[in-house]
Amino acid sequence: MNSLKELGEFGLIDVLKQDTINDHSSVVVGIGDDAAVLLPTPKQLQLLTTDMLVESVHFDLTTTTPWQLGYKAIAVNLSDIAAMGGAPRHAVVSVALPHSTPPDLVVNLYKGMKEICHEFCVNIVGGDTVSSPHGLVINVAVTGEVEPANLVRRSGAQPGDVVVVTGNLGSSAAGLELLTAGQWEDYDFAWPLVTAHLTPRPQVKLGQLVAAAGATSMDDISDGIASEANEIASASQVGIRLYAGQIPLAAELKEAAAKLGKTPLDYALYGGEDFQLVFTMEPGKYAALLAANPELPVTKVGEVVDAGEGVTLVDQAGQVQTLKARGYNHFRQED
Ligand SMILES: Nc1ncnc2c1ncn2[C@@H]1O[C@H](COP(=O)(O)OP(=O)(O)OP(=O)(O)O)[C@@H](O)[C@H]1O
Ligand SMILES: Cc1ncc(C[n+]2csc(CCOP(=O)(O)O)c2C)c(N)n1
Numbered sequence: 316m317n318s319l320k321e322l323g324e325f326g327l328i329d330v331l332k333q334d335t336i337n338d339h340s341s342v343v344v345g346i347g348d349d350a351a352v353l354l355p356t357p358k359q360l361q362l363l364t365t366d367m368l369v370e371s372v373h374f375d376l377t378t379t380t381p382w383q384l385g386y387k388a389i390a391v392n393l394s395d396i397a398a399m400g401g402a403p404r405h406a407v408v409s410v411a412l413p414h415s416t417p418p419d420l421v422v423n424l425y426k427g428m429k430e431i432c433h434e435f436c437v438n439i440v441g442g443d444t445v446s447s448p449h450g451l452v453i454n455v456a457v458t459g460e461v462e463p464a465n466l467v468r469r470s471g472a473q474p475g476d477v478v479v480v481t482g483n484l485g486s487s488a489a490g491l492e493l494l495t496a497g498q499w500e501d502y503d504f505a506w507p508l509v510t511a512h513l514t515p516r517p518q519v520k521l522g523q524l525v526a527a528a529g530a531t532s533m534d535d536i537s538d539g540i541a542s543e544a545n546e547i548a549s550a551s552q553v554g555i556r557l558y559a560g561q562i563p564l565a566a567e568l569k570e571a572a573a574k575l576g577k578t579p580l581d582y583a584l585y586g587g588e589d590f591q592l593v594f595t596m597e598p599g600k601y602a603a604l605l606a607a608n609p610e611l612p613v614t615k616v617g618e619v620v621d622a623g624e625g626v627t628l629v630d631q632a633g634q635v636q637t638l639k640a641r642g643y644n645h646f647r648q649e650d
């Protein structure tokens with residue numbers, strides 16, 4: 316397998332299609348026909364989402380292995396299914412490959428995808444393979460299922476609800492900066508941050524759990540909590556008040572931020588790509604959720620308030636400032 320030219324489009328697909336089905340019971344036809352044929356679970360709502368990763372915009376092949384890229388391409392999509400309270404089921408994967416791409420790179424890309432698909436019982440049931448004149452592009456679309464009663468949208472937050480996040484925030488953005496700066500291997504604190512950036516774990520189990528526990532709105536944190544809080548506030552027609560001192564930060568992020576000359580909060584609020592979840596819930600239900608699951612990796616970071624208050628951040632000194640949606644934006648560099 317020396318080059319894509321020798322292998323050809325169809326030779327490559329033949330290699331890639333091995334070990335792509337993890338739940339045979341829901342796939343009638345997988346890779347190999349004009350369309351996949353799937354058996355949905357009766358009475359479940361179908362979810363469908365897609366996210367694309369573009370070389371130099373979302374990843375740099377000098378700091379990301381093909382395996383890690385494959386893992387992340389699926390993870391970012393599973394994260395959107397998690398944010399609806401659903402279980403992921405099937406994926407289609409499209410790749411645009413420069414002519415010079417070594418076939419091994421594509422095989423390793425698929426190994427990373429197959430690993431996370433196996434972990435979350437997702438089937439790769441199709442895709443598309445094309446050539447690209449400039450850089451590698453990978454687009455994934457994923458289906459999921461959710462019981463109608465457990466569906467969580469961005470639009471259900473109510474004044475009085477608590478605002479809660481899973482995991483820690485800001486690690487991924489700091490990891491990206493360490494990767495870009497190079498020589499991150501010299502620092503003990505770098506590994507968990509770099510890992511958070513390269514191979515984020517989608518919070519599928521937690522998403523389903525908090526959905527069943529009565530979350531009123533939910534979003535995954537792809538562009539930064541400042542951006543997602545504004546999205547929930549606008550979809551729900553409410554205000555949101557976040558407390559800077561309550562945002563969960565990894566100990567390693569604090570060390571890295573000191574080294575990189577920024578505050579950890581900058582990464583946490585605006586960094587993006589954490590792929591944690593932010594959700595809102597009536598306080599009594601949140602207390603019951605914590606009582607039943609004392610070890611749950613969740614942190615209350617704020618409250619839902621009336622729309623008139625807008626989206627604000629209360630700093631450690633009690634000062635209130637407007638929290639702008641200053642997360643990652645592909646076309647705009649916000650202030
Ligand atoms: N080119 C497009 N055509 C149609 N719908 C789109 C397009 N781009 C985005 N959308 C839709 O707009 C909404 C917001 O998309 P967005 O990509 O911001 O959400 P997300 O996937 O949760 O975030 P991220 O891409 O940062 O992970 C979604 O409903 C998405 O399906
Ligand atoms: C090489 C390189 N440069 C910059 C970034 C940062 N970055 C790219 S997209 C994005 C937000 C989510 O994207 P989307 O809204 O498309 O899902 C972020 C924070 C990166 N990961 N790699």
Ligand SMILES: [Mg+2]
Binds near residue numbers: 365366
């Ligand atoms: Mg998207």
Ligand SMILES: [Mg+2]
Binds near residue numbers: 394537
């Ligand atoms: Mg999302």
Ligand SMILES: [Mg+2]
Binds near residue numbers: 392395537
């Ligand atoms: Mg997304």
